[in-house]
Amino acid sequence: xxxxxxxxxxxxxxxxxxxxxxxxxxxxxxxxxxxxxxxxxxxxxxxxxxxxxxxxxxxxxxxxxxxxxxxxxxxxxxxxxxxxxxxxxxxxxxxxxxxxxxxxxxxxxxxxxxxxxxxxxxxxxxxxxxxxxxxxxxxxxxxxxxxxxxxxxxxxxxxxxxxxxxxxxxxxxxxxxxxxxxxxxxxxxxxxxxxxxxxxxxxxxxxxxxxxxxxxxxxxxxxxxxxxxxxxxxxxxxxxxxxxxxxxxxxxxxxxxxxxxxxxxxxxxxxxxxxxxxxxxxxxxxxxxxxxxxxxxxxxxxxxxxxxxxxxxxxxxxxxxxxxxxxxxxxxxxxxxxxxxxxxxxxxxxxxxxxxxxxxxxxxxxxxxxxxxxxxx
Amino acid sequence: xxxxxxxxxxxxxxxxxxxxxxxxxxxxxxxxxxxxxxxxxxxxxxxxxxxxxxxxxxxxxxxxxxxxxxxxxxxxxxxxxxxxxxxxxxxxxxxxxxxxxxxxxxxxxxxxxxxxxxxxxxxxxxxxxxxxxxxxxxxxxxxxxxxxxxxxxxxxxxxxxxxxxxxxxxxxxxxxxxxxxxxxxxxxxxxxxxxxxxxxxxxxxxxxxxxxxxxxxxxxxxxxxxxxxxxxxxxxxxxxxxxxxxxxxxxxxxxxxxxxxxxxxxxxxxxxxxxxxxxxxxxxxxxxxxxxxxxxxxxxxxxxxxxxxxxxxxxxxxxxxx
Numbered sequence: 045x046x047x048x049x050x051x052x053x054x055x056x057x058x059x060x061x062x063x064x065x066x067x068x069x070x071x072x073x074x075x076x077x078x079x080x081x082x083x084x085x086x087x088x089x090x091x092x093x094x095x096x097x098x099x100x101x102x103x104x105x106x107x108x109x110x111x112x113x114x115x116x117x118x119x120x121x122x123x124x125x126x127x128x129x130x131x132x133x134x135x136x137x138x139x140x141x142x143x144x145x146x147x148x149x150x151x152x153x154x155x156x157x158x159x160x161x162x163x164x165x166x167x168x169x170x171x172x173x174x175x176x177x178x179x180x181x182x183x184x185x186x187x188x189x190x191x192x193x194x195x196x197x198x199x200x201x202x203x204x205x206x207x208x209x210x211x212x213x214x215x216x217x218x219x220x221x222x223x224x225x226x227x228x229x230x231x232x233x234x235x236x237x238x239x240x241x242x243x244x245x246x247x248x249x250x251x252x253x254x255x256x257x258x259x260x261x262x263x264x265x266x267x268x269x270x271x272x273x274x275x276x277x278x279x280x281x282x283x284x285x286x287x288x289x290x291x292x293x294x295x296x297x298x299x300x301x302x303x304x305x306x307x308x309x310x311x312x313x314x315x316x317x318x319x320x321x322x323x324x325x326x327x328x329x330x331x332x333x334x335x336x337x338x339x340x341x342x343x344x345x346x347x348x349x350x351x352x353x354x355x356x357x358x359x360x361x362x363x364x365x366x367x368x369x370x371x372x373x374x375x376x377x378x379x380x381x382x383x384x385x386x387x388x389x390x391x392x393x394x395x396x397x398x399x400x401x402x403x404x405x406x407x408x409x410x411x412x413x414x415x416x417x418x419x420x421x
Numbered sequence: 422x423x424x425x426x427x428x429x430x431x432x433x434x435x436x437x438x439x440x441x442x443x444x445x446x447x448x449x450x451x452x453x454x455x456x457x458x459x460x461x462x463x464x465x466x467x468x469x470x471x472x473x474x475x476x477x478x479x480x481x482x483x484x485x486x487x488x489x490x491x492x493x494x495x496x497x498x499x500x501x502x503x504x505x506x507x508x509x510x511x512x513x514x515x516x517x518x519x520x521x522x523x524x525x526x527x528x529x530x531x532x533x534x535x536x537x538x539x540x541x542x543x544x545x546x547x548x549x550x551x552x553x554x555x556x557x558x559x560x561x562x563x564x565x566x567x568x569x570x571x572x573x574x575x576x577x578x579x580x581x582x583x584x585x586x587x588x589x590x591x592x593x594x595x596x597x598x599x600x601x602x603x604x605x606x607x608x609x610x611x612x613x614x615x616x617x618x619x620x621x622x623x624x625x626x627x628x629x630x631x632x633x634x635x636x637x638x639x640x641x642x643x644x645x646x647x648x649x650x651x652x653x654x655x656x657x658x659x660x661x662x663x664x665x666x667x668x669x670x671x672x673x674x675x676x677x678x679x680x681x682x683x684x685x686x687x688x689x690x691x692x693x694x695x696x697x698x699x700x701x702x703x704x705x706x707x708x709x710x711x712x713x714x715x716x717x718x719x720x721x722x723x724x725x726x727x728x729x730x731x732x733x734x735x736x737x738x739x740x741x742x743x
Contacts, residue, residue: 062442062445062571063442063443063445064443091574094625156584326681344672345672348669354654355669358653358682359679398688
């Protein structure tokens with residue numbers, strides 16, 4: 045069974061190289077799971093605005109937006125991580141209104157932090173994920189991550205955030221509780237503070253201290269939330285789905301990504317190959333044709349023979365490409381089995397679709413393909 | 422905007438920032454451009470900011486933390502953004518020793534590691550230094566070609582100096598921010614957008630183009646369309662095929678699947694051509710086409726791709742959309 049239809053799976057994380065169609069497939073999985081009766085949120089951490097386009101939404105999706113799915117037993121919402129809004133929401137929930145307002149109105153450090161800088165974007169994705177998985181509004185969250193390298197940033201965000209909120213650091217900027225360790229005393233000494241002033245300049249140092257003062261007060265809440273998300277990512281309720289296309293570069297990047305995930309203690313058990321094969325016969329969309337029958341063009345009148353040969357040649361070239369793609373996918377699966385040191389991942393093939401999907405209706409063929417995907421044989 | 426050769430435009434630049442949607446072939450285009458530049462006697466340097474696997478495969482040579490030759494007169498370097506912080510600190514503090522002390526401090530290091538913007542600014546500072554390197558009064562590297570992240574993250578990295586500018590008014594950080602902004606707004610710095618002629622990719626490329634030109638005020642020197650296919654049935658257009666179809670099916674009924682497949686391929690090709698021409702019409706920059714290169718690409722294929730940047734491409738919008 046595919047992870048997104050398994051009742052035990054509460055979080056499906058789609059990871060893979062750029063341009064393989066992660067966002068479109070996440071949206072289609074959301075549609076498939078909603079049809080199967082689940083309450084689904086598709087959450088995109090990719091700063092490119094593809095999800096709205098795939099679902100035909102024109103709004104900004106800073107909060108979960110309902111998406112109408114015809115004849116669905118469940119429901120689908122879509123949401124995009126917008127850093128500033130996530131942090132503002134966090135402050136509103138955790139701080140007295142006056143303290144939150146002061147920081148938002150005139151602290152330049154908060155301003156820079158809360159906008160979409162790459163690092164803080166990863167923290168915002170974690171925070172958004174925490175809200176989406178703990179509010180109990182959804183049975184399944186499908187997380188669409190940005191391309192390969194940035195995915196690792198999100199997975200590393202909990203660890204980095206803990207370092208960022210490290211007691212010694214907060215103390216340099218005058219916040220947090222005193223701890224008697226020698227290192228911390230050195231960190232809190234005037235020399236380091238003077239160095240900070242030299243790097244940042246006087247007024248900014250003051251604002252930085254004010255920022256860290258607030259962050260220090262939020263420390264416990266921050267740390268416990270990131271730890272909960274880290275635990276969820278490593279639990280049985282989370283499934284990592286590798287998304288690839290059958291090109292050699294995309295498959296090589298996917299193997300490298302699986303290795304990085306493994307280093308994080310994560311083992312992706314599903315490989316979804318998008319645009320894995322061309323459907324040669326629309327009557328049989330699940331058939332992966334790897335050869336074309338011979339053509340006896342000799343029987344045809346000369347004016348038609350050339351066209352017939354051209355048509356069969358085109359079909360045969362596509363079949364040859366299908367076969368080459370299958371060979372590369374099999375080699376990739378073998379390499380992934382080596383990476384995981386256990387069994388190879390469950391591998392599903394999604395055919396190349398005609399045309400781009402710009403709304404839920406356009407996603408329907410993909411959602412069909414993902415409801416009972418073609419397994420690699 | 423007519424489709425035009427872009428190599429001349431690019432070779433006049435000191436700093437070329439290569440970006441585009443994920444998976445469109447940014448590394449391939451960076452390498453092809455460097456190969457083409459080296460062939461006309463320039464001294465190109467390709468800078469990688471992320472994983473080096475793609476570049477190393479293309480060059481068939483390792484790419485390390487110090488600039489080194491990768492063959493054919495091209496040099497390459499992998500700047501792991503995290504590793505650029507100590508050098509940027511030294512520039513801020515005006516002292517290697519102070520920078521080392523600052524970077525050894527556990528608290529400051531975790532701040533540099535985690536605070537947004539610091540690592541990006543340090544990477545920009547390292548790039549600025551590479552562009553500014555001189556040897557016998559000439560630029561050591563020309564052009565410096567940065568193989569950047571995919572659109573969303575590249576846009577964030579390009580936004581960092583502007584985000585930091587309003588609050589870094591004094592202090593050494595301000596000087597670093599100003600140096601980076603000056604480099605990015607210099608007429609000899611420009612972005613090279615890479616796209617493929619697929620409708621979704623074109624959509625995202627146009628959004629990125631608007632962001633770079635509008636919000637970032639960055640020059641976009643050219644757009645490269647990668648993997649431009651040829652027509653599925655050369656010499657046999659959709660209209661001709663439709664005219665032949667009844668007779669073909671009558672004579673050979675087993676061609677039904679072939680015909681339906683060919684029709685779908687022709688529709689797909691038409692969408693590709695329309696996307697390519699739509700992109701060419703919507704940007705105020707020359708557009709070059711690079712045909713599909715079978716991977717793994719050998720040196721000769723890369724050189725051919727580089728040459729394509731200097732030639733008029735074979736995609737003719739007026740004919741194609743007529």
